[in-house]
Amino acid sequence: MRTTIKKQMVTKMLVGVGVIALLTSCVNDQSDKKYDDAIDIPVNQEMIAELTAPPMVPTPVGKRMAKKLIVDLEIQEREGEMTSGVKYVYWTFGGTVPGSFIRTRVGDEIEFHLKNHPDNKLPHNIDLHSVNGPGGGAESSFVAPGHEKVFSFKVLNPGLYVYHCATAPVGMHIANGMYGLILVEPEGGLPPVDKEYYIMQGDFYTEGKYGERGLQAFDMQKAIDENADYVVFNGHVGAMTGDNAITAEVGETVRLFVGNGGPNLVSSFHVIGEIFDKVYVEGGDLVNENVQTTLIPAGGAAIVEFKVEVPGTFILVDHSIFRAFNKGALGMLKVQGEENEKVFAGEIYDGIYLPEGSVIQSMPTSGGAKKPKEEIKALSFEEKMKFGKDKYMATCVACHQANGQGIPGAFPPLANADYLNDDVTRAIDIVLHGKSGEITVNGKKYNSVMTAQALSDEDVANVLTYVYNSWDNNKTNVTPEMVKAVRNR
């Protein structure tokens, strides 16, 4: 089955190459001509722009001539999931956050059709940073619900640009997800690479705090205070982890088009375990090499490229690191292929080292004057499992992994784990108060730190019940009373 698909793809590609070859063979002599001013680049033929949802990007422009490019983008206000159990009403360009990726080349004349779906409540517009003109097109594209606006512009400057909605209140439209990227390739296209992906960071402000269940409204006050509840890649927590991870093979060069929609926070974009061979700084012409972390301003972008030398899971983060592990700014690149011990040999020694005075850090508790909204309590075992799973996916999965398998040598497994099953009181205590120092789980030694978790009794009971009733564990049902007893010891 797989081979047939591959075969088909190969044939399609061959046909594609043939078509391109044909096209190039009969193109006019313009290809040799250089233009000092991009304004003078003539366009021939019309083409409907290919638009893609993240993390995919459209086909590279290659050697094609400048064209009249028709972009057809629909604005949709729709409900989506921020993280498991948390709903949010997103405002979108093309139905996704970030909006559809637009790929153009210098000299293209873009005829932009902006459509505001009749179900929408609000007027919208679009400001493309790649436009030379007032408002970046915002004024010409202001469109009422149930209407369509058409405007056009010529792209003159190569680079990677943000587009966004600029209707009052601008901050709110952006905070709800109205941003995306438009790429303007230089003549002849960017140098070919093996894999290309589209990633955009954004911060979100909800009435309830991170992970609070139900439909969460936008919180204007938090947005003004720049106090984000979620900082995510591609619109929601987990958009690029687990099954949604982006992939590559060992030896391939990966190019990421990384944007930052904001509205408020700048991103310290970093891939754990990789060094960017090339960064097109701020999406422009300047190329920096051998970069660990690149700063991406709100309303800005960067192109990063790196060759993956060894297999494994590489974590993409905003290295303002609490955003990654506590607010969702975490993605994954899974690389398959042969190990290369010359590049990375893995663990070669594990000894004992006991310094004095290591202390467990604790998370802030919600013991302030402000009483939080009463939480939704699980009424049945099924609900307990569901809530527990949501909490696990929001809080524990980064270390203990989706199926409780942990990470060998770093984070102990929870799946069929003797250390867990032997003592439920100890497990509750670790969740509440954290743990450091050496422990032995299923015959393997681990020596790392787990921080104390700021979870309610209800949350702890749910998440532990989920863990105990998954992955061949002993099916203990942990109650809030048990948690309370340990907390009050």
Place this chain on the structure above:
Amino acid sequence: MKFLSTALLLVFSLFYEVNAQNNNMALVEGGVYLPLYGTEDKLVKVDPFLMDIHPVTNEEFVKFVKENPRWKKSNVKRLFADKSYLNSWTSDTTFTGIKNAPVNNVSWFAAKNYCECQGKRLPTIDEWEYAAMANKDVPDARRIKSYNQYILNWYETPKTFNKPVGSTFKNYYGIYDLHGLVWEWTEDFNSVLISGESRKDVDKDANLFCGSAAIGASDLMNYAAFMRFAFRGSMKARYSSQNLGFRCVSDLKN
């Protein structure tokens, strides 16, 4: 004596309620207020007026269309209503949705004529904004956080148009649904210039009715108002929208 006055008051208020319900209008006492695009020295005076307590419903509008065939969807002049006029209606006189939900997809011309046929008129922006500052308890709730959050939440909630009128809160004046079901036409909806380039609109040069007040608009109340003004600015008189209805007002007769 005290008993008597209480009884009197009771009877009076009962009479008033009944009276108000008969013509389905409520009195909005006039006053001065500071509009979104105003500055401290530009307080606007609003004279007392009567306002429909509900938006005009599907049922009421069908009756109007039957009496005034030129407003039938098949007859209407394109100059006065674009293609989306009564878009969801399956025939000239059959609406979809529930009968006492606010009518939507009507143009400004149609709304204006509806009110005129009732001996009423569309409210001005100032009248509408003035009446809509009220929550349940006070005439100007714009500085109350929960009130603004309620409005912003509504703006974010899709598809609220097909709910019966009167299903949101009754405000200080006894008026329902100013926030929560549909946007509403106003007589002079396009008099405040929103160019579509909202960042330019905060420029001091554009000093029509706008002012520097908008620059520091971090108050939640301004955000809610911004969205209404942006919506109005995006419309033309022949446009119609699924989330846009209307209600009428009339002057006090002396």
